[in-house]
Amino acid sequence: MKATQRDFAQTARRAAGQARVFFFCGPDEAGAAAAAQKLVEMLPDAGERVELSGADLRKDPVLLGDEARSSSLFGGTRHIWVRANGDEALDAVGNHLLGHGEACPVLIVATGATDKSRTAKLLENRADALVAMFWPPELRDVAQAVRAMGDAAGLRMGGDLAERIARAAGLDVRLAQSEVTKLALYLDAAPDSPKNADAAALAEIGAATEEDGFMPIVNAVLSGDRPKLAGEFARLRELALNPVGLLLAFERRAAQLAQLAARLGRGGDVRSFIAQEKSARRIFFKDERDLERQLERWRGEPLERLIVNLAALHRALLANSQSADILLAQGLTDIARQASKPLRRS
Numbered sequence: 001m002k003a004t005q006r007d008f009a010q011t012a013r014r015a016a017g018q019a020r021v022f023f024f025c026g027p028d029e030a031g032a033a034a035a036a037q038k039l040v041e042m043l044p045d046a047g048e049r050v051e052l053s054g055a056d057l058r059k060d061p062v063l064l065g066d067e068a069r070s071s072s073l074f075g076g077t078r079h080i081w082v083r084a085n086g087d088e089a090l091d092a093v094g095n096h097l098l099g100h101g102e103a104c105p106v107l108i109v110a111t112g113a114t115d116k117s118r119t120a121k122l123l124e125n126r127a128d129a130l131v132a133m134f135w136p137p138e139l140r141d142v143a144q145a146v147r148a149m150g151d152a153a154g155l156r157m158g159g160d161l162a163e164r165i166a167r168a169a170g171l172d173v174r175l176a177q178s179e180v181t182k183l184a185l186y187l188d189a190a191p192d193s194p195k196n197a198d199a200a201a202l203a204e205i206g207a208a209t210e211e212d213g214f215m216p217i218v219n220a221v222l223s224g225d226r227p228k229l230a231g232e233f234a235r236l237r238e239l240a241l242n243p244v245g246l247l248l249a250f251e252r253r254a255a256q257l258a259q260l261a262a263r264l265g266r267g268g269d270v271r272s273f274i275a276q277e278k279s280a281r282r283i284f285f286k287d288e289r290d291l292e293r294q295l296e297r298w299r300g301e302p303l304e305r306l307i308v309n310l311a312a313l314h315r316a317l318l319a320n321s322q323s324a325d326i327l328l329a330q331g332l333t334d335i336a337r338q339a340s341k342p343l344r345r346s
Contacts, residue, residue: 001014001015001019001124001126001127001129001130001131002115002124002130002131002132002133003015003130003131003132003133004132004133004134004135005028005031005035005134005135005137005141008035008132011130011132012035012038012039012042012130012132013042015039015130016039016042016043016044017044018127018128019105019127019128019129019130020103020104020105020106020128020129021093021096021097021105021106021108021123021126021128021129021130022036022039022105022106022107022108022129022130022132023093023108023110023113023119023120023123023129023130023131023132024036024107024108024109024110024132024134025109025110025113025114025115025117025120025131025132025133025134026113026114026115026132026133026134026135027114027134027135027136027255027258027259028134028135028136028137028252028255029109029111029248029251029252030171030172030173030174030175030248030252031134031136031137031173032109032110032132032134033109033174034173034174034177035132035134036081036107036109039107039130040079040081040107043079043105045077046077046079046105047076047077047078047079047104048076048077048078048079049078049079049080049081050067050078050079050080050081051080051081051082051083052064052067052080052081052082052083053082053083053084054082054083054084054085054086054088054089054110055088057082057084057088057089057091057092058088058089058091058092060092061091061092061094061095062092062095063092064080064082064089064092064093064095064096064106065092065095065096065098065099065103067080068080068096068099068103068104068106069099069101069102069103069104077104078104079104079105079106079107080104080105080106080107081107081109082106082107082108082109083109083111084108084109084110084111084113085110085111085112085113085311085315086110086111086112086113086117087110087113087117087118087119088110089108089110089119090118090119090122093106093108093119093122093123094122097122097126111311111314112307112308112311114133115131115133120133135259136171136252136255136256136259137171137173138171138282139163139166139167139171139281139283139284140281142166142169142171142173142176143159143162143163143165143166144162145166145173145176146162146163146165146166146176146180147159147162149176149177149180150162150180150183150184150197152191153180153181153183153184153189153190153191154184154189154190154191154192154193154194154195155180155183155184155187155189155194155195155196155197156194156195156196156197157196157197157198160199161197161198161199161202164199164202165179165180165202167284171252172248172249172252175245179202179205182205183197183201183202183205186201186204186205187201214241214245214246214249215249216228216232216235217229217232217233217235217236217246217332218246218249218250218253219290219294220232220336221250221332221335221336221339222250222253222254222257222290222294222297222298222335222336222339223290223293223294223297223339224297224336224337224338224339224340224341225336225340226336226337226340229332229333229336233329236325237325243317243324243325243327243328244314244317244318244324246328247310247313247314247317247328248314250310250332251307251310251311251314253294254298254303254306254307254310255307256291257291257294257295257298257299257303258303258307260273260274260277260283260291260295261295261298261299261300261303263277264295264299266300270292270295270296271292273295274288274291274292274295275288277291294339296343297339297343298339302338306335306338309331309334309335313327313328313331316331
């Protein structure tokens with residue numbers, strides 16, 4: 001089975017009762033992870049979560065099958081959650097599919113993979129598997145999702161507030177859900193006792209905005225504005241912004257640039273293209289100048305290298321959490337140095 005974010009809601013319910021291996025991929029890592037969590041909630045009996053990494057499975061390709069067919073410590077049900085990069089889990093999935101006996105559900109969230117990857121091709125035509133591909137969402141889509149989250153939490157909110165939460169979360173539905181949950185708790189809202197939500201209440205819970213959140217440093221680095229880096233790194237420390245969360249914001253912007261570059265094509269005029277995207281409301285008007293500068297710098301091979309480097313930096317942060325701040329500063333400085341080089345277009 002295959003699905004995208006457009007038909008995932010329709011496909012997921014059937015897949016939860018029928019499939020045993022689920023592969024979530026695509027440039028929108030946040031959307032893929034959120035969809036995987038929704039599918040866990042749809043499983044008839046999800047039970048205990050067992051987490052494995054793609055690196056573990058690459059080193060030991062039989063580990064996945066063994067874990068999927070072993071019993072829970074307390075005799076209950078379980079499911080396996082794998083966070084992989086690309087096709088790290090390919091051999092492990094192949095071995096697992098050849099195994100015999102009852103196995104628990106396996107959910108794989110694969111950063112840097114698409115529905116064209118070898119793991120996806122291995123699974124897509126199987127009735128007992130689901131491949132779900134997620135592209136970066138547009139502002140209006142996340143705003144609609146935020147309003148749905150609000151309805152479920154007992155919050156009555158207008159479209160402007162939903163858009164504000166979506167922008168503040170960097171179009172990351174996981175962060176947006178966190179803000180909606182905090183807002184509902186603050187207002188003591190529930191589905192059976194709904195409350196009105198407004199900008200004042202959002203400000204009271206200290207929701208991060210684009211101005212005091214991730215985007216200033218994202219734009220400084222990707223635009224090659226090196227003089228701003230020292231101040232942005234100091235602000236990063238003062239606000240105690242999460243390094244991995246910040247890197248996810250970089251990955252989302254890189255995915256957005258890849259999407260824009262694909263629509264622009266080779267040799268297109270960036271300024272007029274971005275103006276058209278703004279008029280069509282596919283980008284937020286405040287992002288127009290930053291996206292124009294960044295799309296000039298990050299297209300083709302440079303953009304491909306940027307995406308690979310961000311994925312490598314993400315893995316390094318997860319593997320070395322104690323040195324995350326230093327690794328992040330070094331990695332972002334290198335990217336800003338590359339972005340500040342004179343543009344060369346053939």
